[in-house]
Amino acid sequence: MRLVDALLPWLAGVLVLAALWLIFVVVPTEAQMGIIQRIFYVHVPCAWAAYAGFFVVAGASAAYLWTGRPGADRLAVAGAEVGVLFCTLVLITGPIWARPIWGVWWTWDPRLTMTVILWSIYAGYLLLRGFAGEEEAVARWAAVLGIVGVLAIPVIRVSVRLLQGIHPAVLTTREGGSGLGDPTMRLTLYVASLAVLALAVWLMRVRVRIAALAGEVTALRRTVDAREGAVA
Amino acid sequence: MLRAAFAILAKDVRIEARTKESLASALVLGVLLVVVFSIAHDAPPDEAPRLAPAVVWVTFIFTGLLGVQRSFVIEREHEALAGVLVAPVDPAALYVGKLLGNVLLLGVMQAIIVPLVAVLLHVDLVPVLPALVLVLLLGNLGFASLATLFAAVTVRARAREVMLPVLLLPLLVPVLVGGVKATQAVLAGGLAAAGEPLAVLAAFDVIFTTAGVLLFEQVVRD
Numbered sequence: 120m121r122l123v124d125a126l127l128p129w130l131a132g133v134l135v136l137a138a139l140w141l142i143f144v145v146v147p148t149e150a151q152m153g154i155i156q157r158i159f160y161v162h163v164p165c166a167w168a169a170y171a172g173f174f175v176v177a178g179a180s181a182a183y184l185w186t187g188r189p190g191a192d193r194l195a196v197a198g199a200e201v202g203v204l205f206c207t208l209v210l211i212t213g214p215i216w217a218r219p220i221w222g223v224w225w226t227w228d229p230r231l232t233m234t235v236i237l238w239s240i241y242a243g244y245l246l247l248r249g250f251a252g253e254e255e256a257v258a259r260w261a262a263v264l265g266i267v268g269v270l271a272i273p274v275i276r277v278s279v280r281l282l283q284g285i286h287p288a289v290l291t292t293r294e295g296g297s298g299l300g301d302p303t304m305r306l307t308l309y310v311a312s313l314a315v316l317a318l319a320v321w322l323m324r325v326r327v328r329i330a331a332l333a334g335e336v337t338a339l340r341r342t343v344d345a346r347e348g349a350v351a
Numbered sequence: 352m353l354r355a356a357f358a359i360l361a362k363d364v365r366i367e368a369r370t371k372e373s374l375a376s377a378l379v380l381g382v383l384l385v386v387v388f389s390i391a392h393d394a395p396p397d398e399a400p401r402l403a404p405a406v407v408w409v410t411f412i413f414t415g416l417l418g419v420q421r422s423f424v425i426e427r428e429h430e431a432l433a434g435v436l437v438a439p440v441d442p443a444a445l446y447v448g449k450l451l452g453n454v455l456l457l458g459v460m461q462a463i464i465v466p467l468v469a470v471l472l473h474v475d476l477v478p479v480l481p482a483l484v485l486v487l488l489l490g491n492l493g494f495a496s497l498a499t500l501f502a503a504v505t506v507r508a509r510a511r512e513v514m515l516p517v518l519l520l521p522l523l524v525p526v527l528v529g530g531v532k533a534t535q536a537v538l539a540g541g542l543a544a545a546g547e548p549l550a551v552l553a554a555f556d557v558i559f560t561t562a563g564v565l566l567f568e569q570v571v572r573d
Contacts, residue, residue: 184569236521239517239521243518244518246514250514259569260569263569267500267559267562270562271525271559277525277551278524278529278548278551281547
């Protein structure tokens, strides 16, 4: 595990540089949308990383309720923070693209609605943890929310589809539509996705370590307080 | 287990019958919300009915949040919840009892809000009443399933007045969308047109009452 932790930042760094080179130098400019389309190679990987984070929350929450191990709880926090971070990036990069292409920063398309709802579920999760302190009960409440959140994702998806939509379907071409024709474009998307994923995993591991250290500090402080109490 | 659940329900109904606190405060708020929405939209008479489904569901959700919150505040005062938990009762039964109590409370609220909206926004309810009752019940159960679970959380957290809506509103989007779309369809053409949103509401009810029964123990045990 220590080796993984030593290598991850380097791996993420190299992949990010490679992705940037592909996005800004190598990949051809999309014919109809022009230069702005390149933001897609950041936007889509961030969306995947956000979902990955939210599923980590759910898995770690279930593991925490099952085993009660504090490590699972720390992983859940890390997943939520990283998920919200990348979801925020999705919500920033999306409008930058939408403004020149759709003519508006935002529209209540199902995918956009879905993303902003997901963001608020997990932002609420972080608020609950932030407001409620560090007791064990809070970890259990958060775990319940982590599980309910992931159960809600498919239902919310179906429900927002009852609203009208215009978001392009790039990879999952439903009616034989566009898709990424050019192989360089696909390669760029894959490298960028790996880069973002490596970055997300590294951030989560750092966050888990910070949480573990914070837990240790709290425990030590308690011991010191107890001893001082005994002396006085 | 059902006997325990009904005992909890009977307790909540008795408390409510004696104090009338939840119902009274939620009803006044509900009436106010309907009035505020109607004034804010200021729709001409022929457009007003189009607003009705949205007004019904938004009002229901906000008054419901208040009502469900109250039903747990009374458990917190004088450590009543701790007393209930000491009894040899399955936490799942406690959840079912509180859920039924909340469904009842929310149902009374709906019975007031919906006719009020109908009168103020010129909707003729009488021909579609049975279908509408089905939609309202499904939405009610869905709302109550999650609200009961999370009210038990937020009542013990800090900043609880904010936390319950912050946690619940995004999760309740299917109830809002399904409720509004089903109500629109029912008002426009009857139950047949409301298939999809009704399915969303029903799926939501099944998933989250099950989740509530299974997870409630994690929320209340200490």
